[in-house]
Amino acid sequence: xxxxxxxxxxxxxxxxxxxxxxxxxxxxxxxxxxxxxxxxxxxxxxxxxxxxxxxxxxxxxxxxxxxxxxxxxxxxxxxxxxxxxxxxxxxxxxxxxxxxxxxxxxxxxxxxxxxxxxxxxxxxxxxxxxxxxxxxxxxxxxxxxxxxxxxxxxxxxxxxxxxxxxxxxxxxxxxxxxxxxxxxxxxxxxxxxxxxxxxxxxxxxxxxxxxxxxxxxxxxxxxxxxxxxxxxxxxxxxxxxxxxxxxxxxxxxxxxxxxxxxxxxxxxxxxxxxxxxxxxxxxxxxxxxxxxxxxxxxxxxxxxxxxxxxxxxxxxxxxxxxxxxxxxxxxxxxxxxxxxxxxxxxxxxxxxxxxxxxxxxx
Amino acid sequence: xxxxxxxxxxxxxxxxxxxxxxxxxxxxxxxxxxxxxxxxxxxxxxxxxxxxxxxxxxxxxxxxxxxxxxxxxxxxxxxxxxxxxxxxxxxxxxxxxxxxxxxxxxxxxxxxxxxxxxxxxxxxxxxxxxxxxxxxxxxxxxxxxxxxxxxxxxxxxxxxxxxxxxxxxxxxxxxxxxxxxxxxxxxxxxxxxxxxxxxxxxxxxxxxxxxxxxxxxxxxxxxxxxxxxxxxxxxxxxxxxxxxxxxxxxxxxxxxxxxxxxxxxxxxxxxxxxxxxxxxxxxxxxxxxxxxxxxxxxxxxxxxxxxxxxxxxxxxxxxxxxxxxxxxxxxxxxxxxxxxxxxxxxx
Numbered sequence: 001x002x003x004x005x006x007x008x009x010x011x012x013x014x015x016x017x018x019x020x021x022x023x024x025x026x027x028x029x030x031x032x033x034x035x036x037x038x039x040x041x042x043x044x045x046x047x048x049x050x051x052x053x054x055x056x057x058x059x060x061x062x063x064x065x066x067x068x069x070x071x072x073x074x075x076x077x078x079x080x081x082x083x084x085x086x087x088x089x090x091x092x093x094x095x096x097x098x099x100x101x102x103x104x105x106x107x108x109x110x111x112x113x114x115x116x117x118x119x120x121x122x123x124x125x126x127x128x129x130x131x132x133x134x135x136x137x138x139x140x141x142x143x144x145x146x147x148x149x150x151x152x153x154x155x156x157x158x159x160x161x162x163x164x165x166x167x168x169x170x171x172x173x174x175x176x177x178x179x180x181x182x183x184x185x186x187x188x189x190x191x192x193x194x195x196x197x198x199x200x201x202x203x204x205x206x207x208x209x210x211x212x213x214x215x216x217x218x219x220x221x222x223x224x225x226x227x228x229x230x231x232x233x234x235x236x237x238x239x240x241x242x243x244x245x246x247x248x249x250x251x252x253x254x255x256x257x258x259x260x261x262x263x264x265x266x267x268x269x270x271x272x273x274x275x276x277x278x279x280x281x282x283x284x285x286x287x288x289x290x291x292x293x294x295x296x297x298x299x300x301x302x303x304x305x306x307x308x309x310x311x312x313x314x315x316x317x318x319x320x321x322x323x324x325x326x327x328x329x330x331x332x333x334x335x336x337x338x339x340x341x342x343x344x345x346x347x348x349x350x351x352x353x354x355x356x357x358x359x360x361x362x
Numbered sequence: 363x364x365x366x367x368x369x370x371x372x373x374x375x376x377x378x379x380x381x382x383x384x385x386x387x388x389x390x391x392x393x394x395x396x397x398x399x400x401x402x403x404x405x406x407x408x409x410x411x412x413x414x415x416x417x418x419x420x421x422x423x424x425x426x427x428x429x430x431x432x433x434x435x436x437x438x439x440x441x442x443x444x445x446x447x448x449x450x451x452x453x454x455x456x457x458x459x460x461x462x463x464x465x466x467x468x469x470x471x472x473x474x475x476x477x478x479x480x481x482x483x484x485x486x487x488x489x490x491x492x493x494x495x496x497x498x499x500x501x502x503x504x505x506x507x508x509x510x511x512x513x514x515x516x517x518x519x520x521x522x523x524x525x526x527x528x529x530x531x532x533x534x535x536x537x538x539x540x541x542x543x544x545x546x547x548x549x550x551x552x553x554x555x556x557x558x559x560x561x562x563x564x565x566x567x568x569x570x571x572x573x574x575x576x577x578x579x580x581x582x583x584x585x586x587x588x589x590x591x592x593x594x595x596x597x598x599x600x601x602x603x604x605x606x607x608x609x610x611x612x613x614x615x616x617x618x619x620x621x622x623x624x625x626x627x628x629x630x631x632x633x634x635x636x637x638x639x640x641x642x643x644x645x646x647x648x649x650x651x652x653x654x655x656x657x658x659x660x661x662x663x664x665x666x667x668x669x670x671x672x673x674x675x676x677x678x679x680x681x682x683x684x685x686x687x688x689x690x691x692x693x694x695x696x697x698x699x700x701x702x703x704x705x706x707x708x709x
Contacts (some may be wrong), residue, residue, distance in 0.1 A: 113471045125367055166522060170668070173675035242529040246468075257475040257522055264445070265474055 007206050008143045010213035016203065017056075017220030019149035019280040020196030022227065024105040026277070027251040029193050029228070030235040031244040037186035039171060039241055040178045042232040044186035049225030051187070052194040053218055055340050058348050059197070060214045063204045065355065071201040072295040078351045085296050091201075092292045094335055096308065098195065099285035100315045101325075101332045103127070106278045107316065108325050109249065113267055121317045128309050130279075135287040136305045139206045142280075142287045149280030150223075153273055157227065159266065160234045163254040167237035191340065192333035193228060196281065197221065198340065202288040248322075286312065384417070384437055385445035387500025390486030391426075391463065393454040398422050401429035402487045403441060406498040414498035420487055426466055444472045448503040449479050449521075450486035450540070456553065456560035464525055464558070477521040478507045481553040481560060483541030492542045503547075507538065510549055513583070515569040517552075517576045528558055531682070533668035539563055556664045564655075571651045574600050574619050575667050575696070584623060586644050591630030593640055595623035595702070604672035608679070612688035615669055616695045617652065624704040633705050641700040652696035660690045669694065 034041040063069045071091060075084035103124070111118050134141050200217065207213050235250045247253050258266035290305045318324075384405040392400040402420040409415055419441075421432040434441055449467065451460050460479075467473050480503075482489045495502040510516035516538055527535035535558075539551040551563040552572060564572060570584055582598040603618040621644075630636060659665065670689070674680045 122367065122370075126365060126369075129365065166518075166526075168526075168668075168671070170671045170675035174678050177678060240526060240530045240532075242531055243526055246529070253475070259474065259476050267471075 002205055004208065006138060006140065007208045008140060010207055010209055010216050012143050012147065013200075013207060013213040013216040014220040014223070015147045015150045016143060016284070017197055017200065017217050018224045019146040019277070020199050020284045021194050021221070021224040022149075022153075022277055023102045023193075023196070023281040024109070024274075024278060025193035026228065026231055027109065027249040027274070029190065030232050030250045031247055032192075033186045033190045033232075034236075034241060034244060035186065035189060036182040037178045038182075039236050040176060040183060041186045041190070042172070042229055042236060043176070044183050044190050045228050045232055046225065047183060047187040048190035048194055049221060049228070051341070052191065052197060053221050055344060056197060056200070056214070056217050056221060058344055059200055059204075060211075060217070062344070062348050062351060063201070064211050065351075069205045069210060070203075070295065072292060074201075074347070074351060078347065078354050088292055088296050091198075091339075092289045094332075094339060095199070095285045095289040095292070096311060096315070097328070097332050097335070099282045099289070099312055101328045102278055102281045102285070103312065104316045104325055104328060106274070108322070109252070109271060109274075113252065113271060124313055124316055127282075128313055131283055131286055131312075132305060132309055134279075134283045135290055136302045139203065139287065142283055145283050146280040149276050152276040156270060156273055157230070159255060159258060159270065160230060162258045163234060163238045166257060167234070168240075169237055171240050172233070172236050188337055189333070190228075191337055192329070194221070194224065195332075195336040195340065196284070198336070199284050199288045202291050203284075282312075382439050383442050384439045386441055386443060387445055387498060388448045388450070388490060388503060389446060390450035390452075390482065390490050391455055392452045392482075392486050393458065394422050397424055399424065399426070399429065399455070400487060401426065401433065402490055403433055404490060404499045405437070405441060406500060414496065414501075416499050418490065426463070442472070443470055445500070446473055446477055447500045448507075449477060450482045450489060451479070452482045452484065452486045453560060456481045456537075456555070459558040461528065461558040464521075464528060467521060468525055473521075475520065475522040478504065478519070479521055479524050479537050480507075481537050481539045483539055483550065489540055489542055489547050492545060493547050506547075506549065510538075513581050515566055515573055515582070516549065517569075517573045527666070527668075528555075530668075530671070532665070532671035532674055534664045534666050536666045538566075554659075554662070554664055554666055556662070561662055561664060562658075568651075571648060571655055572667075574621070574648065575602065575617055575652055575655070578602055583626075584621075584644070584648075586647050588643065591628065591640075593625060593630070593644070594627035595644070596626040598623040604669070606673045606676045608677055612684075612692045613673065613677070614693045614695070615673065616697055619648070619652075619696065619698045620701075621648070621698060622701045622703050625702060625706060628705075633708075637702050637705075641702055645698045645700045648698045648700075649696045652698070653694070656694045656696070660692070660694070663690055665689070 033044055037044050062074055072088050075088050078084065079087060107120055107123060111120070134145055204210055231251060235254065238254060239247065239250060244250060252267050252270070255267045255270045256265070260266070263269070286305070286308060289308050290301060293299060293304045293308070294301045386403045386405050388404040390402040394400045400420060400422040402418060405417045406414045407417060417437070419433045419436050421429055421436070423429040423432055430441065449463070451463065467477065490499060493499050493502055507516065511518055519536070519538060524535045524537060527533050535555045537553045537555070538549055539553040540547055541550045543550065549566055551565050552569050553560050554562045554564060570582065573579055573582065579598055579600040582600070584595040584598050586593050598621060600619055600621045605616045605618060607614045607616070625633065656667070659667070670685055673685060
């Protein structure tokens with residue numbers, strides 16, 4: 001069992017959930033989700049947010065019936081030791097993939113906007129020890145980073161007001177001019193930006209009174225959804241849809257128009273602050289992956305962390321260029337969609353049957 | 363150990379030391395016979411005590427980047443885009459289309475969104491050379507645009523606005539137009555574009571109506587004269603609202619403009635008793651001129667006021683082909699209400 005002093009208060013779930021969801025996606029999702037629903041895609045975000053809320057509910061249903069209360073225990077209980085461990089391993093790979101996506105996309109932005117000559121492999125050497133330092137010891141360190149990951153970038157929300165000077169509301173009128181199907185299709189694309197919630201399956205036992213933390217998880221998800229919708233609406237009144245097709249990171253374009261007498265370009269501050277949004281993502285996913293391996297195979301936590309960081313490092317260096325990053329993003333999105341909306345509900349059903357059967361036997 | 367290795371290798375990144383680069387503030391492009399572009403760039407050098415000396419380089423080549431190579435061959439330090447504030451295109455280039463140049467400006471992340479674009483009526487090179495100023499040409503042009511946008515007849519314009527209108531399916535862009543008057547640069551007109559090609563211009567002293575119909579004005583001015591009196595309004599504030607009514611074949615568009623202003627110049631008598639009459643005269647004047655302007659735009663088949671966007675956003679049955687075919691005959695009305703809020707210090 002995890003001793004009480006290593007656990008965190010239920011309120012922290014809010015920060016854990018929303019900081020795990022918000023990451024590099026917020027810079028570019030606006031020009032991805034509009035593929036089907038056009039300027040109505042912001043509605044798709046609300047739909048996606050609601051769906052993820054349902055998934056959070058399902059996760060809590062799964063987790064609260066188990067004493068140990070994490071995915072490893074649930075997998076072993078539901079599928080038996082071998083199949084269960086194999087599925088846990090797949091989940092670990094998925095977490096690693098997400099960490100790679102986030103880290104690599106962020107490095108790409110630094111490369112394009114700030115230092116075109118940046119050597120990725122050398123730059124990552126600066127970040128990896130930092131990540132190792134955070135994840136190798138207690139979970140509370142990770143939570144601290146996640147907490148700051150919500151608080152620091154909060155000020156960036158104010159920068160959404162400035163671009164409204166160039167906004168044109170006619171870009172998003174008339175509302176709901178796309179069919180429900182199109183909006184649903186777009187919301188499947190939007191889900192990529194909410195996928196961080198899956199880490200909940202791992203850190204659940206670290207929450208004090210875990211059963212009561214569910215509302216905070218929903219609040220965290222709500223906060224993410226509100227921010228996303230605000231960013232998306234600002235982007236859609238600022239750009240017209242044709243323009244969006246050409247832009248890779250619309251949110252950076254919003255910052256491009258901001259000018260202060262003492263600061264020529266705002267993006268540099270923005271991108272730097274964004275690091276506090278990226279770090280919780282990577283740290284939480286990497287911690288979760290480490291924890292899973294540690295729980296499944298019983299290896300020492302610190303060693304696992306070092307090995308997984310090695311894999312993260314190599315994966316980030318190999319996936320070079322815009323193409324590589326795109327492929328990473330797409331595949332992470334598809335896997336996440338299947339995982340959250342097909343695998344987790346199925347897991348709940350099987351787990352439910354399994355519990356009934358076990359009860360009847362005993 | 364990791365940190366040291368990382369710093370060592372990234373230390374070799376090419377640095378841009380502030381004393382070893384020249385920031386371009388103004389750039390001008392001229393069409394010189396076939397497929398040749400003359401590029402003129404201005405880079406300020408700061409002398410002591412707030413004095414600025416502009417270096418002007420100019421060369422011709424087929425593409426922007428080829429030009430840069432040539433220009434760098436003339437400059438003492440490396441020329442960079444980070445501080446670019448104004449880009450001029452001469453009329454001939456504007457007639458051929460400026461889309462490729464815009465593409466170049468928006469792809470480079472070091473160029474900001476508030477860059478000003480403008481058309482030079484004759485030659486961009488001559489225009490840039492004609493400026494005599496102590497604060498540097500970049501600041502000079504930037505201030506010129508800035509105060510004309512804030513208080514003058516020039517509507518909001520910059521790279522972002524132009525690109526937005528250019529990429530939009532519904533509206534056409536416009537740009538300020540400058541020319542050399544009495545050996546110094548002056549804002550003379552608004553250049554109207556059809557997609558990315560220059561088609562016509564609107565003199566700047568007649569652009570006040572254009573601005574009223576294009577955006578909400580927060581501090582403008584308006585002059586009116588007839589046989590009996592001349593009146594000038596200042597501190598003009600306006601709200602614009604475009605209404606589409608799907609009556610008849612093509613539907614009907616109405617611009618509702620609410621205008622408030624303070625009288626600053628008046629040549630008639632007893633202004634207090636005349637206010638309603640003045641308001642009525644101005645109202646009729648703006649409506650008349652607005653409708654003339656719109657019918658001219660309809661004749662040219664361009665839509666810088668984004669009428670199509672207004673129709674599209676308020677009509678679910680909007681059909682692009684149908685709109686395009688009926689646009690030139692569409693009834694478009696201007697409806698103005700004028701309120702004079704003050705008459706200054708005299709009775």
